[in-house]
């Protein structure tokens with residue numbers, strides 16, 4: 008059964024970083040079972056939005072609201088948001104020297120899903136099964152997480168973490184960038200394993216390619232901190248063909264109109 012309430016509601020969200028306004032009134036509503044794509048030029052605020060959703064401390068929310076299943080997320084710490092079912096696959100995954108992938112994922116799973124989920128036999132079986140799905144062999148699990156991993160391996164590690172945490176609402180920030188054709192299919196397969204009528208997905212991307220594997224129901228284009236266009240999958244094709252200028256123009260015109 009699909010929940011009647013939107014899974015994620017972003018309402019007129021405004022946010023600044025280092026005192027500079029970046030998000031200037033972003034609204035989005037994602038229901039269970041829906042895949043949304045967020046596209047937009049470099050620097051338009053896509054990662055800022057994902058960081059704000061997750062509660063990154065560098066980003067100051069200056070207006071608007073964010074709700075997950077009706078609950079106000081903004082007062083919650085990032086780990087509380089994760090416990091409520093929000094997951095962000097970051098654009099630039101970081102290494103944690105001295106902490107193996109198994110240790111890291113175990114700590115994350117325990118924090119988000121509770122101790123039951125990390126009972127040795129269950130946890131390791133689940134971890135191995137998901138790692139296999141993502142073509143990450145046993146040696147990866149015992150290496151310090153992301154240390155010396157290639158770009159594509161790091162992205163697959165984000166998806167492994169996602170599968171282990173079993174989130175309700177997933178934000179993928181350019182998880183497709185830097186992936187070869189096979190790795191892209193593997194990442195898409197990982198996301199497909201998770202998605203279902205209860206799960207919402209927001210895919211931030213610059214390219215059509217990942218969206219052929221994970222077709223979006225809705226596409227939004229962020230320009231200078233505002234959603235300049237929303238529409239169906241046909242927007243992706245249009246962007247590929249025409250670039251961003253045609254979207255930028257009306258946004259600029261609207262911005263310069265007197266109130």
Ligand SMILES: Nc1ncnc2c1ncn2[C@@H]1O[C@H](COP(=O)(O)OP(=O)(O)OP(=O)(O)O)[C@@H](O)[C@H]1O
Pocket residue numbers: 024025029047048049050051052053054055056065098
């Ligand atoms: N921690 C930060 N400190 C200073 N400036 C920041 C920070 N995070 C974001 N910005 C600025 O906010 C703007 C939006 O950046 P953001 O990373 O959200 O863009 P993006 O749409 O994700 O771009 P890309 O497509 O290149 O990933 C940029 O001008 C960036 O320099």
Ligand SMILES: [Mg+2]
Pocket residue numbers: 053054055098180181
């Ligand atoms: Mg970004």
